[in-house]
Amino acid sequence: MASLALVACGESNNPDGGSESGGDGGSVDVQGTLQGGGASSQESAMTAWTQGFGSQAQGAQVNYAPVGSGGGREGFLGGEYSFAGSDAAMSDEEWEDSKEVCGPDGAFHVPAYISPVAVAFNVEGIDDTLNLDAETLAQIFAGEIDSWDDEAIAEHNPDLELPDTPITVVHRADDSGTTENFTDYLSVAAEDAWTWGAVETWPEDITAESAQQTSGVVDLTTSTDGAITYADASQVGDLNSVAVQVGEEYVEYSAEAAANAVASSEPVEGQAPNNQAVELKRDTTESGAYPIVLVSYHIFCNEYSDQETVDLVKAFEEYVISEEGQAAAEEAAGSAPLSEDLRTQAQEALEQITVAE
Template sequence: MKVSHFGRGAALLSVTALALTACGGDDNGNGDDNGNGENGEVNAEEVQGTLEGGGASSQESAMTEWNQQFLEVAPNAQVNYNPVGSGGGREGLLGGQYDFAGSDAAMDDEEWEDSKEVCGDEGAFHIPSYITPIAVAYNVDGIEDGLQLDADTLAQIFSGEITSWDDDAIAEQNEDLDLPSTSITVVHRADDSGTTENFTEYLETASDSWDEEPSGDWPSDFSAESAQQTSGVVSLASETDGAITYADAGQIGDLNSVNVRVGEEYVEYSPEAAATAVERSPQAEGQAENDMAFDLDRETTEEGAYPIVMVAYNIFCNEYSDQEKVDLVKAYGEYIVSEDGQNAASDAAGSAPMSEDLRSEAEEAFSQISAAE
């Protein structure tokens, strides 16, 4: 596991300051022109300006809530978020269009090296601010709930090898269900999607029936129906009898979901089960010192863990053009990982709140951001 360069036990830095300033506390003359206190903490009530972000549509509900609630602690600031998909968000950050990106997949090493052009020598870093299960969601007349599938069967369904809902491989795992002979319609994302990358990573890692490399783009060899963004695949699946898709569990609406085999049990998705899978996984290595990306364990047999999980990152620069922007980014970042911010996302989107250890590490990561000299 990656060893943090600044320690998981680091003291909480600026969330307390956010709470105090939101209640009208003053800085007793210790603040400077940038709204920083004597310990370098950001006074959220003093920050101003606009942040532009874009990326994963899976984060849209959480982002909407965060951006509205952030106004309560930073009334002179504004945050805009464009749900263009994970790939579009990372491209926008690397191209200087966005101040931060939302992504359901971490930057690869090449992207991180490219980020140094706009983010300084340490490049960009990931904060795992939105942890959620990816539901394998279906719409099949005659199967209301309780469908159980293992990784191999899922891989064969999504690759088109299994084409009917009463196939023997499905029936053997669902003896108590009266399965219809309805044809299976696979629905996948048409856009470059971190959700697709996470889902195909699970299929490639956990099964012996998926030979495609994980990617944000759906494999072109597998013919299926497609739609843009999370809302698109959920809408299309909801309108199609026999459909199966994958999507952020907080956005599947009235669709049913598969219980996935983990070890000797079948696990229903939940925020808690997703958090268990993440917390048992090692952190990645090789990028910025304050990076918090994970190498997710898709083959876990941990009891109660749900391995089709998505750690949706917010990706920030380690360096911004001026101190005003730095203070605004820090205040916003510290809010979204705070207990209030995480609970707001959980209520709005069903995500799993960060653990106290992860929250402390994230706060320390934000403290490393600086202004260009």
């Protein structure tokens, strides 16, 4: 089995296997450098996690490159990273490929970060939250609605005076799990208006502006009057946002509303036995649920080539899913903490990581 990259800085102090996890402010007896990469939406949370874990495991270091979900999965499958961060679960084909580096059970997903995807805009003259339904959003991002005073927008916002500013759609230029989550919502909740399906790469036949990574689309939208984009809610800064119609109400993004949407999700079938990926219900009508939500995963191997790597991977992710780790991410990124059930399932999944024979 090909091994994933991990640069060890010393021998593990736990040679019998099984990490001594922190998460409660205690020390963690592991050493080494763990290389990961992937979703830029996780960047703020990852900074909090690496700092928190580093304070407990002073002989260990975690490096994370925010190269986008697609780049993270590609680097993981190619042996560049020991784990990947991804806003989209692996496809069945990717999971089959993961067996080449992860053994017969391949890779598995642990939910690390639950966050709403904000639909954010910058329009001079609109200083309030906009109310929009899925069909209108789909028509805007498809380029069919191209002015902010369009009657479809006005219908949902009768008390606002809308300017005739042209709409500039801004999307991710790189392969992005955030793009996949957003277009998945459009394809399910407004299937007649959005015909491209759920895609990681923005459709080439839609005329729009683009930028690299989450920070890029936020910066471009912030500097462009009339612009609208989609981005992890933790990183939209001072941009205004859209409240999405769910049933008979309009729901603004929040960590609580995102968690309500995830609560109605179903597990993904057919991959590793300990896989924790979920299928989100984008057309939910549950009161208080915000359906444009992403579950950002950490993707790990079920087998690594040595005990040091196994111990370090387990210790780091046990911190991430702990109450302390989730609180750190919530403070840094506004994410929704994992439920106790999800935390327990994730812990059980991590315990199945072994050394390849």
